[in-house]
Amino acid sequence: MSNQKTSDIVRIVLADDHALVRDGIRALLEEEKNLKVVGEVSNGLEALKMVTELTPDVLIIDIRMPELSGIEAVEQLNQKEKSTTKSIILSMHDSEEYILKSVKAGANGYLLKDTDKNEFIKAIHTVNAGGKFFSGDISNVLVNNLFGASAANPAPKNQSKQNPFDLTNKELRVLELILSGLTNKEISEKLQNSKRTIETHRFNLMKKMKVKNLLDLAKKAQKHNLVNP
Structure with missing residues (x-):
């Protein structure tokens, strides 16, 4: 048994409808001593139920899943008054529509599935500490949406x-x-x-x-x- 305090460990629930994807993410995360996957689910409804039961620090959830999408699950999670669980959308989609809907739903972070390990780990710790984390491409979408295309990178x-x-x-x-x-x-x-x-x-x-x-x-x-x- 590790001597590390439980309070130092970030407890995570994974939600993705592909078992192989969950296996890969869990293996990657559990290489880190202060990250622990406490539960896995394959659809949005199961994600909400498990978050209620386990109250993890962070929910990492895909967008497109059966029963309830990741965006809908995050939105419902943030409607719960006593919920302290932070959420990160992990998706292969970098479309403006998905990104903006995720932010509106209250997601604390949005990462693409081709994100490297270091950025992934950094995102989890940033979100767990109360911050927001959006990878470079995602941040560009948010900035362009809020302020319009910059002079250096004009819109088409x-x-x-x-x-x-x-x-x-x-x-x-x-x-x-x-x-x-x-x-x-x-x-x-x-x-x-x-x-x-x-x-x-x-x-x-x-x-x-x-x-x-x-x-x-x-x-x-x-x-x-x-x-x-």
Whole structure:
């Protein structure tokens, strides 16, 4: 038995509908002596129930889960008057919509699943101490939303154009880069995102615009004036 005081240990509940993901996160966290995973669940309703029963210090929760989404679970958690549990959204999605909804729901942090270990650990301790933690890309979304694009990084010109597909600013940027001929790898390097994140944006673009290939994507983007001539 460790001699470390219980009060020094950050008690964590993991909520993700993929067991392999939970296993990986738990293994990573429990390499740290002052972090302890006290429970795991696979949907939002179970997360709320376990948080009520165990009162962990931090809930780490995915966005897209059965029964109740991570955002809905965080919102309900923050509606409980006596709840002291802090929450971190851990997701593969860096869409503006998800980020802003998470912040509005009361999430104390938002991290992408390709976050490195050091940043992950730092986020947990920051949130547990009462602070907020948003990784670089996420912070940029929040800043741009609150204050508008900076002069050094102006918003795309197409932002003021028609947008019948409800594309986010990030999706519009990715669309422009796709149609300029860049590969997913080149776009990921340019935007400093993981290749998997760019692949997710490409999938979401195809789905929202209801197209199945690059040619149709280009035609529809041009038809609706989504890209600069």
